[in-house]
Amino acid sequence: MSLTGRARRRRAVSAVMSGLAFSSVLLALVPVALILFFVVARGISALDLNFFTQLPKPVGETGGGMGNAILGSLMLIALGALFAVPVGILVGVYIVESGGTRLASLARFAADTLNGVPSIVIGIFVYAIAVLPFKTFNGFAGGLALGVMMIPIITRTTEELLRLVPMSLREGALALGATRGRAVFSVVLPAALPGIITGVVLALARIAGETAPLLFTSFGNQYWSSSLRQPTASLTVQVYNYAISPYDDWHRQAWAGALVLVSLVTLCSILARMATHRLQRMHHAA
Amino acid sequence: MPQIRTGATDRFFRLGTGSFALVLILIVVGIAVVLWNESILSIREFGLKFWVTERWDPVAGDFGALPFIWGTLYSSILALILATPVAIGIAVFLSELCPNRLRTPLVFLTELLAAIPSIVYGLWGIFVLVPAVRALQLSLPDWMTALPLFSGPPVGVSMLTAALVLAIMIVPFTASVAREVLKAVPMAQREGAYALGSTRWEATRVALHYARVGIVGAVMLGFGRALGETMAVTMVIGNDPKISWSLFAPQYTMAAVIANEFKEAVEELHLHALVEIGLVLFVITLIVNVASRLLIWNMTRERRPRRPITAVVPAEESAV
Numbered sequence: 141m142s143l144t145g146r147a148r149r150r151r152a153v154s155a156v157m158s159g160l161a162f163s164s165v166l167l168a169l170v171p172v173a174l175i176l177f178f179v180v181a182r183g184i185s186a187l188d189l190n191f192f193t194q195l196p197k198p199v200g201e202t203g204g205g206m207g208n209a210i211l212g213s214l215m216l217i218a219l220g221a222l223f224a225v226p227v228g229i230l231v232g233v234y235i236v237e238s239g240g241t242r243l244a245s246l247a248r249f250a251a252d253t254l255n256g257v258p259s260i261v262i263g264i265f266v267y268a269i270a271v272l273p274f275k276t277f278n279g280f281a282g283g284l285a286l287g288v289m290m291i292p293i294i295t296r297t298t299e300e301l302l303r304l305v306p307m308s309l310r311e312g313a314l315a316l317g318a319t320r321g322r323a324v325f326s327v328v329l330p331a332a333l334p335g336i337i338t339g340v341v342l343a344l345a346r347i348a349g350e351t352a353p354l355l356f357t358s359f360g361n362q363y364w365s366s367s368l369r370q371p372t373a374s375l376t377v378q379v380y381n382y383a384i385s386p387y388d389d390w391h392r393q394a395w396a397g398a399l400v401l402v403s404l405v406t407l408c409s410i411l412a413r414m415a416t417h418r419l420q421r422m423h424h425a426a
Numbered sequence: 427m428p429q430i431r432t433g434a435t436d437r438f439f440r441l442g443t444g445s446f447a448l449v450l451i452l453i454v455v456g457i458a459v460v461l462w463n464e465s466i467l468s469i470r471e472f473g474l475k476f477w478v479t480e481r482w483d484p485v486a487g488d489f490g491a492l493p494f495i496w497g498t499l500y501s502s503i504l505a506l507i508l509a510t511p512v513a514i515g516i517a518v519f520l521s522e523l524c525p526n527r528l529r530t531p532l533v534f535l536t537e538l539l540a541a542i543p544s545i546v547y548g549l550w551g552i553f554v555l556v557p558a559v560r561a562l563q564l565s566l567p568d569w570m571t572a573l574p575l576f577s578g579p580p581v582g583v584s585m586l587t588a589a590l591v592l593a594i595m596i597v598p599f600t601a602s603v604a605r606e607v608l609k610a611v612p613m614a615q616r617e618g619a620y621a622l623g624s625t626r627w628e629a630t631r632v633a634l635h636y637a638r639v640g641i642v643g644a645v646m647l648g649f650g651r652a653l654g655e656t657m658a659v660t661m662v663i664g665n666d667p668k669i670s671w672s673l674f675a676p677q678y679t680m681a682a683v684i685a686n687e688f689k690e691a692v693e694e695l696h697l698h699a700l701v702e703i704g705l706v707l708f709v710i711t712l713i714v715n716v717a718s719r720l721l722i723w724n725m726t727r728e729r730r731p732r733r734p735i736t737a738v739v740p741a742e743e744s745a746v
Contacts, residue, residue, distance in 0.1 A: 154627035158523050164515025165532060168601070171594045172539045175550050182553075231450050234443035241440075247447035250454045256715035257457065257708060258654025260681045264688070264704045268460045277689075288453060295450065321439030342541075349543025352656040352681070356689040376545050380657065383549045391553070398546045405541045413534060 176402070183399025186392040191400075196362050196378070202389045206397055208364045209378040212279070215365070216358055216374055217348055219283025224290035225340055229329075231291070232298025237324050248299070255292040262288050263353040271357060279368030282358025286347045293346065297339030301332040338415045345408035349401055351376040375401065457708065465702035467695055476702065482667045484687070489699035491706075493667035497677040498707075501585060501659065502652035504673075505592035510645050513597045517604035517644075522616075522630045533605075540598035548661035551591045556582035556662060559590070563674050578674045583664035586673040591662055592652045600648035603722065607640035608633060610726040640725025646718035650711050656681040680707050 190205045197204030231251065235244045262285055270281035305328050313323035329336075351374075359371040360381065375397055382394035468476065472489060479490020516536060520529060560582035563571070570576050578584075611633045619629035634641070664676020665686060680703045691697040 150625050150628070154625035157627040157630070158519075161515045161519035161523055164512045165519050165536075167512055168516055168539065168597050169535060172535060174554065175542065175546065178550055178554055179546060227446050227449060230443045230446040234440070234447045238440055238444065241444075243444055243447055243451075247450050250451045252719055253454050253712060253715065254450070254457075256650055256654075256711055257454075258656065258681055258711055260654070260656040260684050261457065261461070261704050261708050261711075264464070264684065264701055265457045265460050267688070268464050269456070291450060291453070319435040319439065321435055321442070324439070345541060349541075349545065351543070351545045352685055355685055359689070376543065379545050379549065380661075383545075383552055383661065394549055398549050401543050402546055405543065406538060409534070409538055409541055 179395065179398050179402050182392070182395035183397075186396035187399060191393070191396050195364065196393075199387060204393075206373075206375060206378050206393065208361065209373040209375045209397075210400070212358070212361070212365055212373040213348065213375040215368065216279060216282045216286055216354070216372060217344060219280065219368065220286030220290055220347060221340070221344060222283075222287075224287035224294060224343075227287075228291045228294025228343075229298050229336065232295045232302060233324060233329065235295070235299050236302040237320065237328070247295075251292040251295045254288070255296070258352075259289060259350055260352040260355075263356055266353065266357050274369070276369075277357065277359035277371040279358050279365060279370065279372030282354045282372055282374065283368070285353035285357045286350060289350060289353060290343050290347050293343040294336075294340060297343070298332070298336055301335040301339070302328060304335070305331045334415065335419055338412045338419075341408050341415075342412050345405045345412075348404055349376060351380050355380075461701060461705040461708055465698045465705050468698035468702045471695060472699075476699070477706075480667075480669060482683075484691070484693065484696045487693060487695050489696070491680070491699070491703050493669050494678055494680040494683050494703060495706075496669045497585070497663065497667075498653055498679040498681070500677070501588045501592055501663065501679060502649055504585070504589035505596060505652045506645065506649050508589060508593035509597045509600060509648060512593075513600035513645070513648065514604055514641065516597070516601040517608055517641075518630060518634070520601075521605050521608040522633060523626065536598040536601055539594075540602065544595070544655065544657040547591050547595055548658040551587060551658055551662040555587055555590060559584060559587045559674075574671050575673055578670070578672045580674070581664065581676060583662055583676050584672075584674045585663065585670075585677050588659045588663035588677075588679070589673075591658045592655060595655065595658060596648040596651050599651055600644050603644035603647055604637075604641050607637045607644055607722060607725055610640070611636045637725060640722045643718040643721030643725065646714055646721070650714040650718065653714065654681060654707060654711050656685050660685045680704075 190203060191207075192205060192210060193207045194203070194205035195208055196206065231247055235248050235251075238244045266281050266285040266288065270284050271277055309327055309331060310323055313327040314320070318327070354374050354377050358374055358377070360377045361371045361373040363373075365372045379394045379397035379401070382390040382397070385391070468489065472479070476489065476491055477495065478492055480492045481488050481490045482493065483489070520532060520536075524532065560580050563576070563580040563582075566576060615632055615636050616629045619632040624632070659679050660682040663679060663682060665678050665682055666676040667678045667683070668675065670677060684700050684704055684707075687696070688700050691700055
């Protein structure tokens with residue numbers, strides 16, 4: 141049967157539109173490829189052991205590293221996670237397991253709102269509550285800012301995953317005489333835990349790349365930070381300061397810092413991807 | 427009686443976890459209160475004039491935020507125009523047309539793009555995109571550079587550079603939300619179209635039509651991201667508080683001026699003026715985000731079965 145002209149045209153339109161959709165994917169992959177290429181190509185030449193262990197050298201001297209900034213970033217991220225992980229998870233638990241109270245939907249709304257607040261605004265907020273009273277930029281403020289940004293991500297992940305836990309698990313626990321708290325903390329939460337951990341890893345990766353909320357909270361430092369009560373260096377702020385400086389050697393190091401950041405983010409994404417893949421298979425098998 | 431004990435511990439459980447929910451709500455309220463308190467001097471001093479004056483002079487203590495609002499809106503709208511067709515194209519391809527084997531790696535790659543830190547985009551912007559934009563401007567014919575849209579000296583740091591970086595950053599974000607929305611379109615919609623003899627694109631159009639409200643929401647969510655984006659824009663836009671239509675003119679955004687001047691602001695009035703910009707950024711992004719979430723929620727709720735635990739739909743949500 142031969143196609144009529146109209147049918148042929150409709151098929152052609154369909155093919156053209158599919159082609160356009162595919163080309164938009166290619167178009168989006170061009171910047172990924174370009175960014176990854178430049179970060180790896182320029183970063184790798186400045187990346188050596190010194191980069192991880194040495195202090196920054198003064199202007200004019202080549203060499204040195206970002207050891208203090210890497211350590212500082214790790215401390216700030218750990219500090220943020222220390223309070224954001226429990227708070228985030230417990231808020232998620234409350235939203236799902238409280239039985240739909242008004243406070244729960246308000247908390248959910250707050251999490252969405254906080255997720256959309258520009259990171260620079262979080263920086264202002266933390267500056268006012270944790271820098272102004274002590275009259276000095278400090279590491280605690282930086283960790284607090286990162287933590288505030290982490291909470292909504294962890295809350296939403298916990299919420300999503302708790303909702304996936306079958307109702308029968310809760311009912312089983314309650315039928316055996318467990319209290320609600322007991323049912324949640326010894327049955328429901330453990331069932332969702334692998335997924336929640338994945339979510340936490342992703343949140344850590346996202347927070348590790350934050351710069352704006354640290355600019356005027358933990359500020360920066362050219363030396364090893366001895367105390368979180370002092371200004372604390374971070375990898376992202378250091379990369380920023382080096383990137384906008386006029387020195388070639390600093391630019392090289394900024395690229396190296398970017399390579400470290402991108403590797404970290406990629407690694408976390410791959411790990412999380414593998415974990416969710418395994419989880420999905422487990423759910424299917426069950 | 428065991429029942430009473432259970433009731434008491436249940437209440438304890440709700441109170442315990444509920445207090446953390448309260449902490450989260452207090453943080454959000456706290457942000458609003460702090461922004462208001464710390465900008466009160468500027469609000470009193472300049473009032474509404476703050477939003478329509480072009481002069482930004484920390485030395486003279488005279489502050490008007492119009493150039494920053496202009497820069498933020500102009501760059502975000504340009505980014506939106508550049509990013510939206512691509513993002514919707516990606517969402518359509520990944521949810522409607524893509525062979526299963528290709529989907530997983532492509533989704534992973536677009537998600538990776540979304541996870542690259544803003545500072546890395548900025549670094550790449552300074553050293554790769556800025557020279558490229560400068561070269562582009564130099565290669566334009568004279569009659570084009572005579573137009574107000576393309577005028578100005580070839581410096582590279584410009585509105586166009588910022589819009590390009592922003593567009594690259596929001597594409598994966600918008601695409602992934604739009605894909606979620608398309609996933610929520612009932613299969614029956616497409617099956618119905620195919621049963622009537624539709625081609626693949628015609629069936630996709632049916633799905634897109636069904637999802638249109640949610641897709642508008644996804645685009646707005648991307649817009650909200652662009653409005654608040656700080657580092658990458660600060661690094662490539664040139665930081666010059668002048669209002670201009672020219673794509674090649676260095677300009678300034680609200681987030682960028684906070685990032686640049688906040689820690690050096692000595693005068694209290696200067697600091698308060700910067701916080702007031704932050705306050706407005708907060709309010710604008712809040713409105714954009716709430717509106718887009720309502721649209722997306724409105725779209726995706728049909729598909730999901732009522733969750734057993736939240737069987738009682740909260741009043742404000744059911745009113746939508």
